[in-house]
Amino acid sequence: xxxxxxxxxxxxxxxxxxxxxxxxxxxxxxxxxxxxxxxxxxxxxxxxxxxxxxxxxxxxxxxxxxxxxxxxxxxxxxxxxxxxxxxxxxxxxxxxxxxxxxxxxxxxxxxxxxxxxxxxxxxxxxxxxxxxxxxxxxxxxxxxxxxxxxxxxxxxxxxxxxxxxxxxxxxxxxxxxxxxxxxxxxxxxxxxxxxxxxxxxxxxxxxxxxxxxxxxxxxxxxxxxxxxxxxxxxxxxxxxxxxxxxxxxxx
Numbered sequence: 001x002x003x004x005x006x007x008x009x010x011x012x013x014x015x016x017x018x019x020x021x022x023x024x025x026x027x028x029x030x031x032x033x034x035x036x037x038x039x040x041x042x043x044x045x046x047x048x049x050x051x052x053x054x055x056x057x058x059x060x061x062x063x064x065x066x067x068x069x070x071x072x073x074x075x076x077x078x079x080x081x082x083x084x085x086x087x088x089x090x091x092x093x094x095x096x097x098x099x100x101x102x103x104x105x106x107x108x109x110x111x112x113x114x115x116x117x118x119x120x121x122x123x124x125x126x127x128x129x130x131x132x133x134x135x136x137x138x139x140x141x142x143x144x145x146x147x148x149x150x151x152x153x154x155x156x157x158x159x160x161x162x163x164x165x166x167x168x169x170x171x172x173x174x175x176x177x178x179x180x181x182x183x184x185x186x187x188x189x190x191x192x193x194x195x196x197x198x199x200x201x202x203x204x205x206x207x208x209x210x211x212x213x214x215x216x217x218x219x220x221x222x223x224x225x226x227x228x229x230x231x232x233x234x235x236x237x238x239x240x241x242x243x244x245x246x247x248x249x250x251x
Contacts, residue, residue, distance in 0.1 A: 003027045004106035007113045021149065024111060026118025026138070029101035029177055031091045035190060039087040042195040046083070049074045056088060062133035063121075082205045089203045094177050095186045102179050114146040115139060127160050 001023040002010070011022065044051055049072040058069040058079065068088055069079040078084050090096035120138035124131035141147050180186065189198050 001025075003030060004111060004113070004116075005100070005104070007111075008106050011112045018145075021115075021145065022113040023115040023117060024106075024113040026116060027104075027107065029091070029097040029104075031096045032098070035090065035096050036087065038190070038195055039199075043070060043083060047072060047076060047078070049076055057135075059134060063135045082209070085209075086199045086203045086205075090186075090199070093202070094180050095183055095202060097177055102177050109142075111140075111142050114143045114149075115141060126162055130158065130160070 002025070004024040004027055007022045007024040014020065040051055040054075052071045052073045055067075055069040055071065058067040060069070060079070061067050066085075066088065067079055068084045069077060070084050071077055087096075116139070118138050120136040123136040130136050139150075141150060186202060189201060193201070
């Protein structure tokens, strides 16, 4: 299992084998390991504890909103704070992405993998029963091997078949990530500035983001929180679909 480009590289080296099953992802891009390491160093220094793991998709607030949780080895946890969210925001703003990802040649159909999997953010449009706010996997089958394998294990899962436009979900032949005009300056600043000064320059800790963080914590305590978060997810997924359709149409 890996990104589409990783699976393509593997198949080019080892070729096709009957027992080799390849799964790739609906991939937005790959971030810089150097920036990730600097972020971890900053957090461990500030909170004076080693990090046990980072949950980029923690579901305390459901599937509707991103929650990055940092778990320290001393039992401390931080979430819905500037320190926990700022790194991922550099990625979603398009800065912290490898150059090749801006013009990915492996994101489209057809693929060399047997399966492609990803987040099914629109599941509520197709099945209310599966829309449990915990996440549902979207799966594409590209080969007969994939179809045969799935038929052998289909009884172990709850599945529905969805006929959908693949290009709108996968991204077509277009790049989904636009290169920020100041991307080169971003990496120059990363090399020369202290972490906190660098990150605040490109991901300002605004009052709006502070209120959003507090708001999620408050809503997370309410008995009807899942309904509110589902409405947020529905709005976000509609915006995402519109963006991808626009990119594909303009290609």
